[in-house]
Amino acid sequence: MKRLRRTMLFMPGNNPGMLQNAGILGADSIILDLEDAVSLTEKDSARILTREAIKNIDYINVEVVVRVNPFDTEFAKEDIDVIARVKPDALMIPKATEEELEAIDKILTTIEVEESFEKGSIKLLPIIETAYGVENVYNIIKSSDRIVGVLLGGEDLTSDLGIKRTKEGEEIFYARNRVAIACKAMKVDSIDTPFTDTNDFEGLEKDTRKAKSLGLTGKAAINPRQIDTIHYVYAPNAEEIKYAKRVLEAMEEAESEGKGVFSLDGKMIDAPVINRAKNTVELAMLLGLM
Amino acid sequence: MKNILGREIPEYIEGYGKVTQFEGVFKHAGIKLKKETKLNSVTPNHEKVLKSLEVVLEKVQLRDGMTISFHHHLRNGDKVLNLVVEAIAKTGIKDITLAASSLFPNNASLIDHIKSGVITKIVTNYMSGPLAQEVSKGILKTPVTMHTHGGRARAIESGDLHIDVAFIAAPTADEYGNISGLYGKSACGALGYAVSDAECADKVVAITDNLVPYPTCPIEISQIYIDYIVQVESIGDPAGIVSGTTKITKDPVGLKIAKMAKDVMVASGLVKNEMSFQTGAGGISLAVAAELRKHMNQHKIVGSFASGGITGYIVDMFEEGLFRTLFDVQCFDLQAVRSYVSTHKHQRMSASMYGNPDNKGAVVNNLDIVILGATEIDTDFNVNVTTGSDGAIMGGSGGHSDTAAGAKLTIIVTQLMKARLPIIKESVTTITTPGESIDVIVTERGIAVNPKRTDIIEKLKSTNLPLMTIHELKAIAEKMTGKPKAIELSDEIVAVIEYRDGSVIDVVRRPL
Amino acid sequence: MEVKKPSKAGTMESNDIYVMLMPNPKGGIEINLQSIVMKQFGEEIERVILETLKELKVENVIVNAQDKGALNYTVKARIETATKRAMGQESK
Numbered sequence: 030m031k032r033l034r035r036t037m038l039f040m041p042g043n044n045p046g047m048l049q050n051a052g053i054l055g056a057d058s059i060i061l062d063l064e065d066a067v068s069l070t071e072k073d074s075a076r077i078l079t080r081e082a083i084k085n086i087d088y089i090n091v092e093v094v095v096r097v098n099p100f101d102t103e104f105a106k107e108d109i110d111v112i113a114r115v116k117p118d119a120l121m122i123p124k125a126t127e128e129e130l131e132a133i134d135k136i137l138t139t140i141e142v143e144e145s146f147e148k149g150s151i152k153l154l155p156i157i158e159t160a161y162g163v164e165n166v167y168n169i170i171k172s173s174d175r176i177v178g179v180l181l182g183g184e185d186l187t188s189d190l191g192i193k194r195t196k197e198g199e200e201i202f203y204a205r206n207r208v209a210i211a212c213k214a215m216k217v218d219s220i221d222t223p224f225t226d227t228n229d230f231e232g233l234e235k236d237t238r239k240a241k242s243l244g245l246t247g248k249a250a251i252n253p254r255q256i257d258t259i260h261y262v263y264a265p266n267a268e269e270i271k272y273a274k275r276v277l278e279a280m281e282e283a284e285s286e287g288k289g290v291f292s293l294d295g296k297m298i299d300a301p302v303i304n305r306a307k308n309t310v311e312l313a314m315l316l317g318l319m
Numbered sequence: 320m321k322n323i324l325g326r327e328i329p330e331y332i333e334g335y336g337k338v339t340q341f342e343g344v345f346k347h348a349g350i351k352l353k354k355e356t357k358l359n360s361v362t363p364n365h366e367k368v369l370k371s372l373e374v375v376l377e378k379v380q381l382r383d384g385m386t387i388s389f390h391h392h393l394r395n396g397d398k399v400l401n402l403v404v405e406a407i408a409k410t411g412i413k414d415i416t417l418a419a420s421s422l423f424p425n426n427a428s429l430i431d432h433i434k435s436g437v438i439t440k441i442v443t444n445y446m447s448g449p450l451a452q453e454v455s456k457g458i459l460k461t462p463v464t465m466h467t468h469g470g471r472a473r474a475i476e477s478g479d480l481h482i483d484v485a486f487i488a489a490p491t492a493d494e495y496g497n498i499s500g501l502y503g504k505s506a507c508g509a510l511g512y513a514v515s516d517a518e519c520a521d522k523v524v525a526i527t528d529n530l531v532p533y534p535t536c537p538i539e540i541s542q543i544y545i546d547y548i549v550q551v552e553s554i555g556d557p558a559g560i561v562s563g564t565t566k567i568t569k570d571p572v573g574l575k576i577a578k579m580a581k582d583v584m585v586a587s588g589l590v591k592n593e594m595s596f597q598t599g600a601g602g603i604s605l606a607v608a609a610e611l612r613k614h615m616n617q618h619k620i621v622g623s624f625a626s627g628g629i630t631g632y633i634v635d636m637f638e639e640g641l642f643r644t645l646f647d648v649q650c651f652d653l654q655a656v657r658s659y660v661s662t663h664k665h666q667r668m669s670a671s672m673y674g675n676p677d678n679k680g681a682v683v684n685n686l687d688i689v690i691l692g693a694t695e696i697d698t699d700f701n702v703n704v705t706t707g708s709d710g711a712i713m714g715g716s717g718g719h720s721d722t723a724a725g726a727k728l729t730i731i732v733t734q735l736m737k738a739r740l741p742i743i744k745e746s747v748t749t750i751t752t753p754g755e756s757i758d759v760i761v762t763e764r765g766i767a768v769n770p771k772r773t774d775i776i777e778k779l780k781s782t783n784l785p786l787m788t789i790h791e792l793k794a795i796a797e798k799m800t801g802k803p804k805a806i807e808l809s810d811e812i813v814a815v816i817e818y819r820d821g822s823v824i825d826v827v828r829r830p831l
Numbered sequence: 832m833e834v835k836k837p838s839k840a841g842t843m844e845s846n847d848i849y850v851m852l853m854p855n856p857k858g859g860i861e862i863n864l865q866s867i868v869m870k871q872f873g874e875e876i877e878r879v880i881l882e883t884l885k886e887l888k889v890e891n892v893i894v895n896a897q898d899k900g901a902l903n904y905t906v907k908a909r910i911e912t913a914t915k916r917a918m919g920q921e922s923k
Contacts, residue, residue, distance in 0.1 A: 045905040046846035078908040085904040253571035738900030803871035
């Protein structure tokens with residue numbers, strides 16, 4: 030069963046109260062953050078605390094991701110070395126380039142061998158948050174087999190471009206589109222940039238629907254209160270589930286009658302529609318909606 | 320000897336008397352006698368208004384060894400209790416039993432009066448602050464008797480708790496003794512905890528800072544119960560009277576617990592038209608009310624009543640049309656007072672009507688769902704709200720045991736750990752409410768249902784909720800926090816915990 | 832490993848422990864712990880502090896700690912951080 034990654038919740042890596050509770054807040058993945066959520070003087074503190082948290086806390090059924098510092102900083106190598114050895118599910122790499130990801134891949138392979146972990150078990154999630162990243166996203170994804178998804182970082186991207194970041198998000202339309210398509214082509218997840226107004230739930234829903242409609246498979250959250258809204262948007266609604274069931278029923282009927290192709294409601298049903306129906310039903314069952 | 324809950328309770332306790340052991344939530348039901356009250360009949364020219372507290376104490380013939388009572392509707396802003404005890408101390412009277420329905424941090428001045436022997440016994444439903452801490456250290460010669468709100472009314476009405484003089488702080492009193500809590504500079508709303516005292520005490524004194532011409536209207540406590548009235552500068556500090564607007568928690572863990580509690584309520588099948596509901600005033604309890612409110616609005620459900628100490632949040636739900644009426648034993652904030660003043664449908668219930676198990680039917684018997692808290696819970700679902708995990712008294716049942724006994728569904732909402740202390744233990748420091756009356760424990764990491772409630776277990780099985788045994792829940796907590804060292808207790812009993820039926824369910828021993 | 836200079840780690844927030852390390856001229860390990868759960872977990876917290884110092888091979892130090900309900904993993908992490916900072920291994 031494919032792991033759900035509808036929400037990825039950022040948690041500050043130097044805050045014990047939050048690290049302890051991160052796993053029960055409802056997100057599919059948690060990102061323990063050593064980068065932006067931690068001040069320069071506390072990088073060591075956060076690294077050690079996060080390491081101990083991963084070793085000792087049972088994050089039941091939640092994917093544990095650690096966002097390390099950018100590879101070109103003095104903190105990164107130590108972050109990767111220390112954290113990889115406690116076997117998180119994945120590392121999230123800010124402003125990743127192909128070369129950096131290749132280097133990190135090698136480092137992880139070495140560590141996996143030294144620690145007797147299953148080879149390739151530590152995954153990677155590069156953050157696409159520069160103009161270079163957006164343009165090269167396809168190659169970036171290709172740079173390592175460990176890559177299971179990509180996060181689009183809208184704040185840093187617009188900063189790189191020297192443009193304003195808005196709630197409506199027109200300025201990141203191309204980036205979202207490109208990332209969604211490249212990820213789909215490479216069969217990995219695409220995670221949308223977080224919605225930064227944590228009091229605006231209407232705006233969050235709109236923004237999430239926009240991301241979903243462009244093909245992004247999930248969304249980052251910066252506050253636990255955002256999780257329910259994002260999950261609501263990413264869940265199939267009653268209509269979609271009903272239709273999907275009808276498609277599969279019609280397909281079974283057609284098969285039993287020896288028919289190769291069939292129609293429903295006057296429309297020809299072909300493979301893509303059947304696949305979408307199968308995914309919808311699978312997700313609905315996983316979410317307990319059926 | 321060990322009672323049925325495994326607690327070591329002696330047959331006789333010095334300073335308390337012979338112990339009736341707790342034998343089960345409804346084991347002591349049956350024929351009950353109501354207390355006979357002696358009163359002074361008055362003729363038409365009797366003057367009730369007295370010049371000062373000193374004159375009052377003379378007229379009521381207060382003597383050494385008597386029992387005096389107070390209500391706590393002015394909460395931590397109350398001035399009357401301290402004022403009266405101060406005046407009593409000045410007369411040289413000693414050995415007084417203080418039957419106050421609750422005691423707060425601002426009653427710390429009683430510590431000196433205890434040390435000097437003015438007060439030698441306390442009977443109460445709730446205690447917090449420095450007084451509670453000192454009492455836990457054993458400054459009283461006799462143990463404190465702790466009741467539930469319903470149990471105190473039972474004790475007074477049956478005569479088990481005899482009150483010589485009841486002092487009733489009255490936001491409004493007229494010259495012949497009619498009392499109400501609606502108006503006045505110290506208005507506090509419903510006076511539920513004063514009613515049994517007024518009806519059964521030998522002498523009853525109204526103390527007011529708002530003496531009005533006769534007759535006042537409406538009348539909450541009638542003139543027929545009042546012996547004397549005295550006016551004082553102020554009966555309470557408005558800032559301390561109401562706890563201010565109690566706020567819904569913003570903590571994501573608390574919000575998650577509230578959502579899970581709502582799911583439990585809905586799955587139980589009790590959330591439907593004509594339902595009744597009660598919740599506490601704490602942050603998570605209010606969050607549960609918020610979740611229920613959303614659900615009731617979505618599904619157009621109208622309940623019959625909400626009850627309890629009433630907060631502004633419950634008033635909002637009532638004014639939105641989600642409940643037909645409110646039953647109010649005390650107003651927790653000004654929003655509740657305002658509502659109480661403005662409509663008949665926001666009704667007072669006396670403490671007896673609220674939870675006395677020995678009358679012809681208390682409101683708790685009609686309650687569908689109650690949401691309660693806990694400081695500790697054991698694996699038999701027994702709940703502690705009386706002592707902290709350091710062994711000192713920091714609370715008391717209040718309405719906890721009464722509502723748990725009466726409600727169809729009793730849900731405890733709590734974080735699994737509070738600052739490294741696991742809430743679920745092998746054995747609680749003090750049993751306030753017996754596990755027999757507790758149905759579901761909802762924490763952020765799992766939900767445990769009392770094994771007796773196979774009906775609820777069945778209903779919850781078909782949901783996505785994380786059901787587990789209470790032992791599994793305890794294990795999760797201990798894995799994270801480690802096992803706490805047990806606190807050492809002496810043999811000295813500093814409090815006797817009476818269940819609502821007058822039996823002794825547990826005792827508090829002085830922590831070392 | 833020698834604690835060469837005073838150092839601190841952690842915060843006074845709920846669930847955390849604020850630790851301050853200082854060289855101990857008298858030699859040996861001295862722990863001064865204040866905790867909101869002193870009676871129930873004081874011994875355990877001191878045990879974890881000692882264990883962590885032992886792992887890091889620290890034999891002489893004064894530890895002043897103010898605990899606000901930190902779990903063992905947090906106590907360990909903060910002591911390790913403060914120790915490494917005291918060694919002159921600053922924030923890297």
